[in-house]
Structures are given as structure tokens and as C-alpha cells.
Amino acid sequence: MNKYQTLAGIALIATSMLVTSTPVSAQESSLYDALGQESGISRIVDETVVQILNDARIKTGFKETNMKRLAQLLKEQFCVVAGGPCKYSGDDMALVHEKLGITSAQFNALAEDLQTAMEKCQVPFAVQNKFIARLAPMKRDIVTVK
Amino acid sequence: MRFLHFSTCIAICFAGWTLQTANAQVIPLPDQGKLLATSGVSEVEGAAGGGITPWAVITGYGSENSYGANAHMTQLNTQDYQLTTNGVAIGICDKLELSLSQQTFKGSKAPLDKLNLNQDIVGVKLKLSGDLVADQDNWKPQIAIGAMFKRDKSISGLEALGITNVKQLGAKDDQGTDYYVSATKLFLAQSLLLNGTIRFTKANQMGLLGFGGDQHDRYQAMPEVSAAYLLNRKWVLGAEYRQKPNNLSVDHEKAYYDGFVAWFPNKNLSFTLAYVTLGDITVFNPTNQRGWYLSVQIGN
Numbered sequence: 397m398n399k400y401q402t403l404a405g406i407a408l409i410a411t412s413m414l415v416t417s418t419p420v421s422a423q424e425s426s427l428y429d430a431l432g433q434e435s436g437i438s439r440i441v442d443e444t445v446v447q448i449l450n451d452a453r454i455k456t457g458f459k460e461t462n463m464k465r466l467a468q469l470l471k472e473q474f475c476v477v478a479g480g481p482c483k484y485s486g487d488d489m490a491l492v493h494e495k496l497g498i499t500s501a502q503f504n505a506l507a508e509d510l511q512t513a514m515e516k517c518q519v520p521f522a523v524q525n526k527f528i529a530r531l532a533p534m535k536r537d538i539v540t541v542k
Numbered sequence: 543m544r545f546l547h548f549s550t551c552i553a554i555c556f557a558g559w560t561l562q563t564a565n566a567q568v569i570p571l572p573d574q575g576k577l578l579a580t581s582g583v584s585e586v587e588g589a590a591g592g593g594i595t596p597w598a599v600i601t602g603y604g605s606e607n608s609y610g611a612n613a614h615m616t617q618l619n620t621q622d623y624q625l626t627t628n629g630v631a632i633g634i635c636d637k638l639e640l641s642l643s644q645q646t647f648k649g650s651k652a653p654l655d656k657l658n659l660n661q662d663i664v665g666v667k668l669k670l671s672g673d674l675v676a677d678q679d680n681w682k683p684q685i686a687i688g689a690m691f692k693r694d695k696s697i698s699g700l701e702a703l704g705i706t707n708v709k710q711l712g713a714k715d716d717q718g719t720d721y722y723v724s725a726t727k728l729f730l731a732q733s734l735l736l737n738g739t740i741r742f743t744k745a746n747q748m749g750l751l752g753f754g755g756d757q758h759d760r761y762q763a764m765p766e767v768s769a770a771y772l773l774n775r776k777w778v779l780g781a782e783y784r785q786k787p788n789n790l791s792v793d794h795e796k797a798y799y800d801g802f803v804a805w806f807p808n809k810n811l812s813f814t815l816a817y818v819t820l821g822d823i824t825v826f827n828p829t830n831q832r833g834w835y836l837s838v839q840i841g842n
Contacts (some may be wrong), residue, residue: 397589440673496631499575499605499606500606501576501607501608504575504576504577504605507577507675508578525731525732525733529678529731530731532730535673535675537675539606
């Protein structure tokens with residue numbers, strides 16, 4: 397392969413990356429938009445915290461938690477996960493949950509609280525699922541009791 | 543390693559059971575730790591799945607550290623036949639599923655208006671890999687293997703023809719075992735669930751007309767597919783296809799199809815309504831059989 401072919405190859409790859417990356421980021425920001433951007437995500441998180449604190453299955457697990465800080469971190473994290481222009485300042489999920497002994501049932505209980513919160517915030521079901529699909533893989537870092 | 547994990551889980555389940563029993567609580571509480579609808583419904587042979595095919599999900603809402611049990615009743619009525627399935631099932635540690643069910647198939651049109659076939663089915667299913675909900679960032683489906691041990695209990699209504707056992711219709715056996723492997727993938731971002739099952743079977747009309755026949759008497763691999771769309775948290779819409787062998791010359795056995803809607807008002811109750819096409823069941827009545835299927839599952 398001569399130099400020109402190599403250059404042409406790089407140019408082609410770069411172009412194709414540009415072409416393919418554009419729709420992905422557009423799709424990401426559209427989920428952020430669909431959730432109502434910063435204010436929408438803020439309402440979803442606040443409502444989720446209300447649901448958690450009323451959820452007999454998991455509320456005791458948050459007894460020692462600074463819920464205000466948790467809400468702030470969740471807002472940042474949800475924004476990033478939805479493709480929004482934010483930065484998550486919290487720790488790695490695996491590190492945070494390492495010693496908490498969280499079960500699959502507790503993880504799912506929180507997922508249900510989030511679903512209820514999004515329902516209350518009138519997020520369309522298809523958008524809820526798109527968002528939960530991005531959060532669901534975190535189960536592998538959060539659930540340590542198997 | 544997997545097996546070790548599995549045995550540990552089962553051991554913990556039983557230890558919990560024993561402890562709680564010792565504390566004068568007769569039955570330990572199931573945790574209902576799975577998400578609504580993620581354990582499917584009871585398919586027509588008693589396994590967790592769709593309406594006519596088993597899926598790789600484990601029945602009940604018990605999580606990895608618990609169990610869930612349920613009972614189901616299914617009624618399928620076509621122009622000339624009625625099929626009833628009743629059964630119970632338990633899912634242990636979201637890993638192992640055991641089911642017991644009974645099928646009764648009746649005819650209502652002469653000359654088969656007195657036809658009454660009975661079959662018992664014992665099902666066992668083991669989840670091998672994958673996580674239906676967590677695996678959203680990869681292509682991996684949840685995979686399970688299973689077996690259904692089937693036995694024809696009785697056949698009546700054909701005495702006039704001198705038939706008192708399915709073997710007289712050409713079946714080679716009145717008991718048999720289906721083996722299957724299922725892969726279920728939830729595409730949550732698309733609100734879509736897909737299942738593919740390959741069943742190794744000799745069963746004629748699920749076993750109601752025995753196993754093997756005058757045309758074939760060997761295991762054949764039959765594909766079964768389901769697609770389900772999640773309308774919202776409680777409603778699911780879907781369609782299924784199940785290919786079947788054609789072993790008997792008295793039965794031009796055809797594939798089953800259905801379109802269904804399932805409603806999950808909560809984790810204790812589900813209803814499935816389907817429109818089913820069974821094909822023509824015997825050469826004595828060439829009408830393509832279609833009809834309604836209603837299934838209720840009660841459990842936890």
C-alpha cells in the first residue's frame with residue numbers, strides 16, 4: 397500500500413466516522429430532549445427520590461444516605477446517560493456499591509420507582525424504555541448479591 | 543463455577559425456607575423481585591413463555607435469591623375442538639423452573655364429538671446464561687434449556703372404531719419427551735422482545751396424538767418464534783409461530799400460529815387473549831381450526 401492509498405484510507409475512515417457519529421449524537425441528544433432536558437431530568441429525579449423514600453422494599457437502605465447529594469448526583473448521571481451536556485462528578489458505580497450488598501430485587505425495585513416517577517412526569521413509555529435500556533447494564537456493577 | 547453458584551443459590555433458598563419454618567412461619571415469602579411481565583405467561587404446555595412456545599425466562603417473580611410459584615388455566619376453543627390446560631409451576635432462584643400440567647382435548651363435531659384425549663406434562667427448565675434486563679448494551683440473549691416429559695393418560699370417544707390407545711392411530715408411543723433450547727432477547731430501547739426456540743420432538747399435536755408415527759419416528763428439530771411489543775408496563779402485544787412434525791398419516795399436522803395480547807394488572811395476575819390457528823387436526827375433519835385462547839395465571 398503506498399502513501400496516497402494510506403492517506404485516502406485514513407480520510408475514508410475519518411469521513412465514515414463523521415458520518416456515522418453524527419446520527420448517534422443526534423439520537424443521544426434527542427433522548428436528553430425527550431426527557432425534558434435539565435429541568436425534566438431534575439423533576440424525574442426528585443420524583444424518584446420521593447418514590448424511593450415511600451418504598452417499603454428499599455427505603456431502609458437509604459437511611460444513612462444524604463438524599464440531597466444523591467439527587468444531585470443522579471441528576472448529573474441521568475443527564476450524561478441521556479446524552480446531555482453534563483459531567484458526572486460522582487464515583488464509579490462499582491466502587492460506590494461494592495460493600496452495599498444490593499440484591500437484584502432491590503435494583504429492580506428502584507427501577508420500578510424510576511418508572512413510576514417517569515410516568516408521573518408524563519414521559520412517554522417508549523422514551524422510558526430507551527432510558528432504562530441505558531441504565532440497565534449498570535446492574536452488573538450495582539448488584540453484588542447473586 | 544456456574545453449577546456451584548446454582549447449588550449455592552438453591553442451598554440458600556432451602557436454608558431460608560428451613561429457618562423461616564423454624565420461626566413458626568410456615569411458608570417463606572417470595573420476594574416478587576423481578577420486573578412486571580419479565581417472567582412471561584404460561585404457555586399451553588405449562589412452561590413460562592408466550593402462548594404456544596416456551597421462552598428462556600423462568601416462571602414467577604422470584605429473584606436470584608427467592609422463588610415464585612403460580613397456577614394457570616388456559617382454554618382454547620376452535621370451531622370443532624376444545625383444549626384445556628391446567629397447571630402449576632415454580633421458579634427457583636430465577637434459575638430453575640418446574641411445571642406440572644394437564645391437557646384435555648375434546649371434540650364437538652361428529653364423528654369426533656365424543657373424542658376426549660388427556661395428557662400429563664412435567665416440565666423442567668434451566669436458565670444457562672444471560673440477563674434479560676441487564677444485557678441492553680450487548681447482543682447476548684438469555685438462554686435456557688428445557689425438557690417436557692409427556693404421557694397420554696387416556697383416549698376415549700373412538701371406541702366405535704376400536705381405538706383405545708393413541709398407538710392405534712399410528713403413533714409409535716403414548717409417552718415421549720420434548721427437549722428444547724430457547725433464546726430470549728429483550729430490546730428494551732425498542733420495547734421489543736424476541737424469542738427463538740428449537741424443540742427436538744416426536745410429539746403429534748403436542749403429544750395429544752402420541753409420539754412418532756407411521757411416517758416418521760425420529761426426533762426432529764422444530765423452530766418456534768415469538769415477537770412481543772411492550773405497549774406499556776401492563777400490556778403486551780405479540781405474535782407467534784410454532785412448526786411441528788408430521789408423523790401420522792391420519793393427521794396432516796400443520797404449524798400453529800397466534801396473535802396475542804397479554805395484560806399484567808400486577809405481579810399476582812395475568813391474562814392472555816390470543817387468536818390461534820392450529821391447522822386441520824385430523825383427516826377425519828379437514829377444516830382449518832381457528833379460535834380463541836384465553837389464559838389466566840395467578841401467582842407471585
